[in-house]
Amino acid sequence: MDTANKRVAIVSGGGSGIGLAITEKFISSGIHTVIVGRDEKKLQAAKTQLGDLCYPIIHDVSNLPSIPDLIRKIIDQFGHIDILVNNAGINMKKDFIDITDEEFQQVITTNLCSVFSISREVVKHMLPKGSGSIINISSMAAQYGMPRVIAYTASKTAIDGMTRAMAVELSPKGIRINSIAPGFIETAMTAKALNADPERKQKAIGRTPMGHMGLPEDVADAALFLTSDAARYITGVILPVDGGNSIGF
Ligand code: NAD
Numbered sequence: 001m002d003t004a005n006k007r008v009a010i011v012s013g014g015g016s017g018i019g020l021a022i023t024e025k026f027i028s029s030g031i032h033t034v035i036v037g038r039d040e041k042k043l044q045a046a047k048t049q050l051g052d053l054c055y056p057i058i059h060d061v062s063n064l065p066s067i068p069d070l071i072r073k074i075i076d077q078f079g080h081i082d083i084l085v086n087n088a089g090i091n092m093k094k095d096f097i098d099i100t101d102e103e104f105q106q107v108i109t110t111n112l113c114s115v116f117s118i119s120r121e122v123v124k125h126m127l128p129k130g131s132g133s134i135i136n137i138s139s140m141a142a143q144y145g146m147p148r149v150i151a152y153t154a155s156k157t158a159i160d161g162m163t164r165a166m167a168v169e170l171s172p173k174g175i176r177i178n179s180i181a182p183g184f185i186e187t188a189m190t191a192k193a194l195n196a197d198p199e200r201k202q203k204a205i206g207r208t209p210m211g212h213m214g215l216p217e218d219v220a221d222a223a224l225f226l227t228s229d230a231a232r233y234i235t236g237v238i239l240p241v242d243g244g245n246s247i248g249f
Contacts (some may be wrong), residue, residue, distance in 0.1 A: 007031045008078045009227070012061050012118065013088030015042035018137065021216030022223045024086055027053045029224060031083065034074055036061060061088050061114035062106070071121035080129060083227045084122045086115040086159075087137045091152045093193055096248065104151045111155035113181050121176060130174035131225040137219075138181040138238060143246040156181075160238050167236030176235040177199030178226050182240025185214045210243030 011024050013019040014035025026033045027050050043056035055077075059070050074081065089111045091177045092103055115136055134176050136175030139156040141149055159179060166177040184190055184204045190213070194201040205212065222241045225231055240246045 001124070003032050003080075007082045008037060008080055009033045009083035009085065010074060010081060010118075010122065011085045011087055011103055012036045015039055015056070017099045017180060017189060018216045018219045019085070020046055020088040022087065022222035023054060024050060025217070025220035025224045026083070026227075027051070031227075032078065034078070036070070037088065041168065060072070061118065063109040064109065064113055064117050066071045067114070067117040068121050070094075071125070072116065072180075075125055081122050081125055082131070082132060084119065084134045085223060086118060086135070088114065089137065089152075089155075091149060091189055091193055093148050095148060096150055099150060105155075107151035108155050111123060111152065112158050112162075119166065123170060126128075126196075127173055128173050132175040133231075134175065134177045135223055135226055136160075136177070136179045138163070138179040138241075139240060140181060140183055140245055143181060148226070163238065164236050171235045172222060176226075176231070178234060178236065179238040180219060180222050180226070181221050181238050181240045181242065181246065183208060183214055183240065183245035185219060187216060204245070207248035208243045208245040209248050212243065214241065214243055 009031050011023050011033055013183050014023040015037040023033045023035050023046065032053050034057055035043060035046055036057050037060050040058050043058060046053050047056050069073050090107060092107050119134055136159045138159045141153040142160045144154040146153060163177050163179040170177060219241050222239055
């Protein structure tokens with residue numbers, strides 16, 4: 001494939017919600033975008049919707065030993081990777097004492113360990129080029145304490161630390177690393193977490209100065225900005241896209 005002069009992105013969990021909106025935004029800017037996810041139907045629907053620049057790959061990112069092969073396959077096909085968005089994630093809402101070690105580990109493996117493994121493999125190919133942009137998708141759960149999401153909170157807080165550590169190590173080599181911390185965005189994940197819990201939903205909106213939930217496109221616009229040349233002097237930031245939720249009373 002002749003993508004030598006084109007920008008190539010990977011968006012994990014690109015088949016739905018925020019990842020799909022980011023993919024759509026990238027493609028409308030001419031970025032060839034590989035979407036990695038588990039659900040073949042969702043990925044095929046995204047491909048049908050987004051067309052030629054969208055390349056679905058079915059892969060479970062929590063299968064860590066398989067990550068090097070996944071990235072090698074993408075490099076074999078495209079020759080280079082310019083942008084990585086670590087977006088795939090799961091939540092688990094349960095009382096603190098009811099979470100098993102296996103459940104805790106599952107969230108950490110999906111939301112955190114996969115981000116490390118994918119980034120490590122992608123960075124190996126960004127270093128020789130001396131350029132690249134990585135965005136990790138964090139959460140309000142890393143900005144303040146939220147009850148009943150202990151594993152999710154641990155994973156997203158670690159993502160922010162990893163973003164800073166990666167930024168100081170890799171920015172001197174031309175690779176910018178940033179996080180986006182979405183507030184409450186209308187997706188399948190929040191539908192599951194909030195719709196059956198109107199009190200929690202009201203609380204989330206109540207401390208959002210803009211007074212409503214965000215849309216996946218709101219996060220996608222920020223992602224496109226952070227990967228663009230307009231953000232060339234920005235690295236190591238945790239950017240809330242939250243209608244003010246993180247600073248709300
Ligand atoms: P979503 O459930 O629509 O999207 C998550 C995507 O990740 C799905 O496509 C899912 O299939 C994929 N995924 C999950 N586990 C995977 C695995 N093991 N392998 C491959 N793909 C996997 O939810 P969303 O709201 O779009 O969430 C996207 C990201 O944004 C997540 O990291 C989430 O934590 C974060 N986030 C969302 C909100 C919100 O309000 N929606 C707020 C803060 C952070």
